[in-house]
């Protein structure tokens with residue numbers, strides 16, 4: 001399937017959401033200007049779920065050409081907070097100078113999830129700048145013959161759910177500059193805590209409601225990368241039940257979907273989250289997709305129960321999650337075959 005055909009599927013609002021999401025994942029995977037342009041055009045869509053996923057993809061692609069559109073989305077208070085959150089997170093992932101002012105403004109937004117996202121994105125921005133400065137200084141000192149870049153990532157050894165495999169870049173791994181050791185495909189919003197922090201300290205920070213979101217995120221990603229999956233899932237399940245931050249909880253769900261631990265510890269918490277009508281739809285959405293990625297015995301019944309939820313975001317998330325579950329079960333991650341771009345004449 002060509003990028004043009006994928007674009008047509010992406011834009012076609014008469015198609016079901018899973019089909020359009022597969023086109024979206026495939027465009028993210030192919031990358032390049034034509035894919036970014038298709039994703040930007042698709043943002044004139046009534047579905048908040050769809051728009052937030054497009055913004056997420058643009059951030060994960062670190063598409064500098066999307067910055068102005070993402071800034072406008074972030075500023076637009078008529079957009080759903082989940083969409084504005086994802087725009088802010090994408091700007092944090094891109095982390096170019098043009099992103100700074102919009103994130104500073106958003107760091108005082110009246111929406112808690114937007115505000116907290118912007119604060120984290122600004123911290124990531126400063127962290128990325130410091131890393132770049134360090135790298136430049138190191139390169140300037142290095143002998144011309146010495147290798148000047150860190151060891152490259154090993155895409156063939158990356159872990160990831162079917163959803164992540166479907167959207168993994170075909171142009172090499174788009175790894176965060178912060179985490180060369182992460183076995184996962186995602187560009188994380190916060191770097192994992194350093195490798196010399198012991199696991200018990202990471203766990204304590206993750207569970208500490210008084211710790212900053214930056215530290216808790218860093219602890220969570222470090223545990224995801226190197227902890228025992230069963231223990232990590234249990235700790236994450238506990239955060240899901242006890243935390244007041246919708247932002248933290250939605251990321252906890254996302255990480256549970258990456259880990260795909262089938263033990264009871266996290267699955268009970270994910271179920272309770274999806275069932276909780278008072279929970280932020282952004283959290284229920286990520287819980288639904290994590291449940292789909294885990295693909296346990298009770299997954300289908302649970303997702304079918306909420307596929308007509310009164311919140312459109314949750315209902316559409318369950319549709320997409322049922323499709324993710326099917327990909328997990330079948331092990332078929334590439335249903336949309338993409339033709340290589342034609343060489344320029």
Ligand SMILES: [Fe+2]
Pocket residue numbers: 085086089250
């Ligand atoms: Fe998010």
Ligand SMILES: [Fe+2]
Pocket residue numbers: 052053056285286
């Ligand atoms: Fe999401």
